[in-house]
Amino acid sequence: MAEREREKELDAIKEQYLGSKKPKKRVIKPSEKFRFSFDWENTEDTSRDMNTLYQSPHEARLLFGRGFLAGIDRREQKKAAAVHEKETRAELRRKAGVEDRPEDDVVDKKKAAAAEMYDAFDMRVDRHWSEKALEEMTERDWRIFREDFNISYKGSRIPRPMRKWSESKLGTELLRAIDKAGYEKPSPIQMAAIPLGLQQRDVIGIAETGSGKTAAFVLPMLSYITRLPPISEENEAEGPYAVVMAPTRELAQQIEEETVKFATYLGIKVVSIVGGQSIEEQGFKIRQGCEIVIATPGRLLDCLERRYAVLNQCNYVVLDEADRMIDMGFEPQVVGVLDAMPSSNLKPENEDEELDEKRIYRTTYMFSATMPPAVERLARKYLRNPVVVTIGTAGKATDLITQNVIMVKEQEKMSRLQKILTDLGDKTAIVFCNTKKTADMRAKDLDKAGFRVTTLHGGKSQDQREISLDGFRNRRFNVLVATDVAGRGIDIPDVAHVINYEMPSSIDTYTHRIGRTGRAGKKGVATSFLTLENTDIFFDLKQMLIQSNSPVPPELARHEASKFKPGSIPDRPPRRNDTVFANH
Numbered sequence: 001m002a003e004r005e006r007e008k009e010l011d012a013i014k015e016q017y018l019g020s021k022k023p024k025k026r027v028i029k030p031s032e033k034f035r036f037s038f039d040w041e042n043t044e045d046t047s048r049d050m051n052t053l054y055q056s057p058h059e060a061r062l063l064f065g066r067g068f069l070a071g072i073d074r075r076e077q078k079k080a081a082a083v084h085e086k087e088t089r090a091e092l093r094r095k096a097g098v099e100d101r102p103e104d105d106v107v108d109k110k111k112a113a114a115a116e117m118y119d120a121f122d123m124r125v126d127r128h129w130s131e132k133a134l135e136e137m138t139e140r141d142w143r144i145f146r147e148d149f150n151i152s153y154k155g156s157r158i159p160r161p162m163r164k165w166s167e168s169k170l171g172t173e174l175l176r177a178i179d180k181a182g183y184e185k186p187s188p189i190q191m192a193a194i195p196l197g198l199q200q201r202d203v204i205g206i207a208e209t210g211s212g213k214t215a216a217f218v219l220p221m222l223s224y225i226t227r228l229p230p231i232s233e234e235n236e237a238e239g240p241y242a243v244v245m246a247p248t249r250e251l252a253q254q255i256e257e258e259t260v261k262f263a264t265y266l267g268i269k270v271v272s273i274v275g276g277q278s279i280e281e282q283g284f285k286i287r288q289g290c291e292i293v294i295a296t297p298g299r300l301l302d303c304l305e306r307r308y309a310v311l312n313q314c315n316y317v318v319l320d321e322a323d324r325m326i327d328m329g330f331e332p333q334v335v336g337v338l339d340a341m342p343s344s345n346l347k348p349e350n351e352d353e354e355l356d357e358k359r360i361y362r363t364t365y366m367f368s369a370t371m372p373p374a375v376e377r378l379a380r381k382y383l384r385n386p387v388v389v390t391i392g393t394a395g396k397a398t399d400l401i402t403q404n405v406i407m408v409k410e411q412e413k414m415s416r417l418q419k420i421l422t423d424l425g426d427k428t429a430i431v432f433c434n435t436k437k438t439a440d441m442r443a444k445d446l447d448k449a450g451f452r453v454t455t456l457h458g459g460k461s462q463d464q465r466e467i468s469l470d471g472f473r474n475r476r477f478n479v480l481v482a483t484d485v486a487g488r489g490i491d492i493p494d495v496a497h498v499i500n501y502e503m504p505s506s507i508d509t510y511t512h513r514i515g516r517t518g519r520a521g522k523k524g525v526a527t528s529f530l531t532l533e534n535t536d537i538f539f540d541l542k543q544m545l546i547q548s549n550s551p552v553p554p555e556l557a558r559h560e561a562s563k564f565k566p567g568s569i570p571d572r573p574p575r576r577n578d579t580v581f582a583n584h
Contacts, residue, residue, distance in 0.1 A: 155387035192391070214254075225242060249276060321367065507544060
């Protein structure tokens with residue numbers, strides 16, 4: 001008895017430390033009669049008797065119907081299903097001895113009408129947005145439209161872009177003027193910005209150079225002015241209705257030409273105020289009355305300070321090439337002009353607050369190819385809930401420009417330049433230099449070599465600059481040697497080649513320079529001479545060439561300065577000399 005208890009005790013200890021040794025349960029396999037059969041017998045398939053659709057299984061026929069999905073025509077399927085449903089319901093009523101009710105026919109008719117509407121939608125699904133009327137456009141169509149033209153927005157309550165001039169709501173007279181000017185279809189920036197201007201929205205437009213920005217702000221500005229009383233002896237002393245500011249005289253005069261092209265049809269008077277001309281004469285023109293003033297900021301502020309002009313009723317402002325104005329140091333003058341306008345008509349800061357349609361609010365357009373911090377600061381102060389419209393990529397050159405960058409030594413530049421210009425023949429080219437002295441020297445060298453050359457830089461008088469530009473536009477000269485005065489905004493048609501004889505120090509200036517070619521849908525070429533003294537631009541230039549799928553010279557790709565942004569400190573292992581200097 002004691003031994004048995006001792007064994008039980010040992011077994012209990014073993015079980016505690018070694019685990020139980022209970023025998024495994026025997027698994028009983030199910031017999032054949034309990035096994036589930038997955039086979040499907042034809043006699044068990046009742047769907048063939050119930051629905052005629054299953055009696056003729058579908059096979060892909062790619063040329064059947066409209067071929068929506070592997071030849072399946074959804075319209076035909078829906079029709080067959082509706083007929084079968086109606087017949088089945090009638091059969092069930094007949095078996096149950098129930099008579100047909102008139103309300104059932106009404107339900108059938110409603111279903112048929114809904115199906116027809118859905119069918120009509122189906123018929124439209126595969127059409128491109130360009131084949132559709134405006135009322136047929138879906139959200140998907142508008143998304144594809146914006147992607148097709150590389151339009152992107154930032155802001156709230158954004159109106160639809162316009163697809164063509166006839167959908168723009170610009171008015172009959174303006175549309176007639178657009179037609180006479182030969183504008184067949186709007187450019188992407190015009191498609192996006194004009195509907196915003198017509199709603200008195202503040203706009204920041206960021207677009208590639210040569211994208212048609214001028215008409216994008218001129219046309220809504222003219223539409224705005226047509227709603228106001230004409231300038232007469234009663235209100236001419238209060239100043240113009242709209243002001244456009246541009247960084248250079250040439251750009252201001254170019255905007256004036258574009259504005260007059262449309263304004264003459266509406267009886268609207270345009271005056272330009274730029275340096276290099278008599279300020280008294282310009283003041284006299286403003287006092288005689290005009291609806292639009294196009295000016296450089298410095299000269300316009302001079303006119304305001306001398307009381308030649310006032311801006312008491314100016315509620316439409318355009319800052320063209322805003323980044324260039326800031327770069328040139330015109331920020332105080334721009335601020336001075338904006339502060340001279342009535343502030344009572346600024347829109348409310350709360351974007352949810354509804355605008356009074358009867359009131360005139362200040363509308364501000366700001367156009368730029370890049371968006372540096374100084375321009376953003378200006379926008380935050382003077383614009384109210386602006387919509388930012390970006391066409392393409394900010395600060396990027398258009399894809400129509402072929403970019404060639406050549407690593408050269410300083411003494412090789414002139415011979416290479418002459419070869420490029422000789423190969424061009426009668427086509428036009430702009431040669432950019434960084435200083436007035438270099439521009440004059442290179443122009444003299446090219447003149448001696450037999451090229452038809454003229455110059456354009458800040459050292460020239462206004463009359464000389466106009467003669468140079470007119471001669472270049474009229475092909476009396478086919479080579480223009482210029483500084484950055486010609487780098488921004490000036491529209492000279494059909495420039496075949498831009499040559500950077502001297503590279504600028506910033507990528508923004510480079511972008512604007514090469515943007516003088518490849519305009520209005522035409523292709524152009526930009527060639528840049530790069531030396532080892534231009535290391536400040538190496539990194540940004542390499543990135544731009546990679547983004548635009550242009551060839552990167554091996555010397556640029558390998559150079560240390562092209563691997564790190566100027567001002568950033570590259571990660572590197574400590575050198576031996578580092579510790580020596582650290583200990584001293």
